[in-house]
Amino acid sequence: MEIYEGQIVIVAGGGAGIGAAAATLLASRGAMVVVSDVVLANAEKVAAEINGSGGKAVARELNVADQTGVSNFINMVAKDFGRLDAIVNSAGIVGPTNTPLEKITAADIEKVLAINLLGAIWLTQSALPIMKAAKYGRIVHVASIAGKEGNPGMTPYVLSKSAMIGFVKAVAKEVATEGITINAIAPAVIKTPMNANTSEETLKYMISRIPMGRLGEAEEVAEMISFAASSACSFTTGFCFDTSGGRATY
Numbered sequence: 007m008e009i010y011e012g013q014i015v016i017v018a019g020g021g022a023g024i025g026a027a028a029a030t031l032l033a034s035r036g037a038m039v040v041v042s043d044v045v046l047a048n049a050e051k052v053a054a055e056i057n058g059s060g061g062k063a064v065a066r067e068l069n070v071a072d073q074t075g076v077s078n079f080i081n082m083v084a085k086d087f088g089r090l091d092a093i094v095n096s097a098g099i100v101g102p103t104n105t106p107l108e109k110i111t112a113a114d115i116e117k118v119l120a121i122n123l124l125g126a127i128w129l130t131q132s133a134l135p136i137m138k139a140a141k142y143g144r145i146v147h148v149a150s151i152a153g154k155e156g157n158p159g160m161t162p163y164v165l166s167k168s169a170m171i172g173f174v175k176a177v178a179k180e181v182a183t184e185g186i187t188i189n190a191i192a193p194a195v196i197k198t199p200m201n202a203n204t205s206e207e208t209l210k211y212m213i214s215r216i217p218m219g220r221l222g223e224a225e226e227v228a229e230m231i232s233f234a235a236s237s238a239c240s241f242t243t244g245f246c247f248d249t250s251g252g253r254a255t256y
């Protein structure tokens with residue numbers, strides 16, 4: 007039997023990149039995936055591809071920054087499908103890059119935090135009552151190596167991801183005895199639409215920091231997500247799994 011057989015999994019930010027790869031992989035391992043994204047058309051495309059290749063998925067519109075919207079969405083999924091086994095949160099934006107701190111505005115910080123950090127908090131907060139009642143749940147937030155190492159010129163992004171890692175550590179301990187594990191994933195630079203506009207020079211710099219000397223693939227991150235969001239991840243919580251080609255080894 008496939009490891010996700012019979013499970014309902016939400017993938018937030020599932021319309022592109024790492025989220026789309028995770029949705030596809032988890033569906034291929036038996037999950038019914040609720041592909042959700044602020045860009046509904048992209049979520050629909052991913053869900054259609056999954057259904058077209060024999061998997062099970064539905065698409066839903068979701069803005070993770072909207073606390074009430076997230077709460078309504080999570081409750082609706084639990085009601086419609088009768089259970090909620092796992093949430094993979096891959097929704098995120100980069101915000102300013104190549105920008106010195108003196109040029110960062112309050113609006114820049116608020117926008118990045120609202121999606122990257124508060125989005126993770128609203129998803130977790132809304133899912134916990136359902137997962138506690140079921141005495142089972144898996145939550146995986148996609149953070150970044152930037153949150154561990156601090157990439158220069160992109161302070162709002164870096165602080166959103168390091169705060170996300172801290173959040174995961176704290177809340178995982180709160181629910182450690184309730185059958186729920188909450189973990190983070192820290193990828194180095196991955197070939198996804200997020201990097202479509204990243205300059206050659208910046209990409210070269212990022213690759214030069216990776217001992218494997220190449221970009222990561224979304225499917226490689228999805229493999230780590232697949233473990234962390236599964237029942238097999240039963241004795242690891244509050245952890246940050248790296249997928250960084252050797253860039254971070256701590």
Ligand SMILES: NC(=O)c1ccc[n+]([C@@H]2O[C@H](COP(=O)([O-])OP(=O)(O)OC[C@H]3O[C@@H](n4cnc5c(N)ncnc54)[C@H](O)[C@@H]3O)[C@@H](O)[C@H]2O)c1
Pocket residue numbers: 018019020021022023024025042043044045048068069070071095096097098099100121125148149150151192193194195196197198199200201
């Ligand atoms: N690509 C990389 O190099 C890299 C490296 C480290 C971490 N990450 C993180 O991985 C996650 C996925 O990144 P990606 O490279 O796949 O990016 P991506 O841009 O390809 O995909 C992100 C998805 O999130 C969605 N999204 C954005 N704002 C949203 C919101 N408010 N509500 C719901 N969905 C929203 C987008 O529409 C998009 O479909 C992000 O959190 C990113 O910070 C990416």
